[in-house]
Amino acid sequence: MNAPFVYERPGIYLILAAFLFAVGIYGLIRRRTLIGMLISGELIFSAAALNFMTLNRFMAPDPTVGQIFVLFIMGLAAAEVAIALSIIIAVYRNYRSIHTQELSELQG
Amino acid sequence: MTAFPLSGYLTTAIFGVVIATTVAGAFIAVLSHRIIRSVAGLALCCIGLAGLYYFLNSPFLALMEILIYVGAVCVTIIFGVMLSEPDEPQSQEKPGREAIWGGLAVLVSIAVFWGVARLSLQSGWPESRAGGVTEPMWSVEAVGRALLTTYSLPFELISLVLLVAILGALVVARSGRKKS
Numbered sequence: 370m371n372a373p374f375v376y377e378r379p380g381i382y383l384i385l386a387a388f389l390f391a392v393g394i395y396g397l398i399r400r401r402t403l404i405g406m407l408i409s410g411e412l413i414f415s416a417a418a419l420n421f422m423t424l425n426r427f428m429a430p431d432p433t434v435g436q437i438f439v440l441f442i443m444g445l446a447a448a449e450v451a452i453a454l455s456i457i458i459a460v461y462r463n464y465r466s467i468h469t470q471e472l473s474e475l476q477g
Numbered sequence: 478m479t480a481f482p483l484s485g486y487l488t489t490a491i492f493g494v495v496i497a498t499t500v501a502g503a504f505i506a507v508l509s510h511r512i513i514r515s516v517a518g519l520a521l522c523c524i525g526l527a528g529l530y531y532f533l534n535s536p537f538l539a540l541m542e543i544l545i546y547v548g549a550v551c552v553t554i555i556f557g558v559m560l561s562e563p564d565e566p567q568s569q570e571k572p573g574r575e576a577i578w579g580g581l582a583v584l585v586s587i588a589v590f591w592g593v594a595r596l597s598l599q600s601g602w603p604e605s606r607a608g609g610v611t612e613p614m615w616s617v618e619a620v621g622r623a624l625l626t627t628y629s630l631p632f633e634l635i636s637l638v639l640l641v642a643i644l645g646a647l648v649v650a651r652s653g654r655k656k657s
Contacts, residue, residue: 374485376492376532383597385496385529389503389522391590396507398582402564404512404557408519411550412503415526420597426533428603432615433623436535440624443545444635448642450550454557455650461561468562 382423389416403457403467407450414446492532499525512558520551537617 375381389412396409418439425435461467502525505518523546527539624632 374489374492376489379602380598381496382529382533384594385499387590387593387597388500390593391586392503392507394589395582395586398585399507399579402512402562404554404561405515408506408512408515408554411519411546412506412522415522415546419526419529422530422533422535422538426535432534433619436538436615436620437623437628439538440541440620441631441635443541444639447545447549448639450553451642451646452649454553455646457557458560458650459652466562 379423379427382419386416386420386423389413389419401469403453403460403469403472406469407453407457410453411446411450414442418442491528495525495528495532497525498522499529501525511564513555516551516554516558519554520547523547523551534615537620 393409393412393416396412397406400406400409421435421438421442425432425438429435457467460472464472466472499522502518502520502522506515506522507518509515509518523542526546527542530536530539530542
């Protein structure tokens with residue numbers, strides 16, 4: 370626990386992961402287009418991956434587990450981006466808009 | 478560790494630059510009004526994250542982060558921006574309500590940040606391995622061996638998920654197109 374330098378202690382990585390998560394949540398609340406919300410979701414994915422990698426580096430007994438998990442997170446994020454962008458393009462074709470204020474047909 | 482006495486401080490300075498890159502990228506990604514700038518902010522944030530992965534002893538993941546996020550995800554989002562309407566619209570609400578909602582969002586995110594950071598700092602983690610484990614456990618060879626033995630089922634499943642995602646993206650994006 371007496372590591373001399375700050376990059377050898379887990380605290381700052383965990384705080385940075387919490388920061389990325391909070392920024393992603395702020396973006397999800399405040400963004401008014403679908404692509405902006407997608408970008409905020411990517412930030413949340415990155416926060417989760419950074420948290421996994423930190424706990425893997427400093428606490429886990431087997432260091433390959435976290436790396437493989439982060440690889441899976443990246444693969445799932447790539448699949449999610451492909452699907453979400455195709456849905457966004459389909460929505461834009463139907464409504465001529467991707468602003469979340471105007472996509473309110475189900476609200477009556 | 479090394480012969481050069483100041484190398485630790487030099488590494489700390491590089492670490493600070495990496496953290497500043499990540500934080501600045503995240504802020505640009507969330508706060509800018511042009512969507513193309515926020516995609517650039519996401520790319521900047523991912524480059525910073527790759528540096529952090531390098532500091533966390535995993536150069537393979539740093540490479541994968543740049544390859545997948547900057548190289549694939551950001552480019553795909555840029556294509557999505559080109560095919561649709563890029564900019565954030567002007568708000569149609571009254572300025573007072575706008576300020577209230579903005580303040581509420583800031584409050585929620587600060588509360589989330591404070592809660593998660595406090596929780597992760599105060600919980601009793603097991604004894605930290607500051608020195609790191611033996612070097613061969615971090616190598617690409619160990620990762621590949623674990624992927625093809627212990628984790629072979631998730632490995633195959635994620636390839637299936639990616640295939641289905643590609644096909645689904647094609648089907649969904651194609652269906653609205655008119656025949657002309």
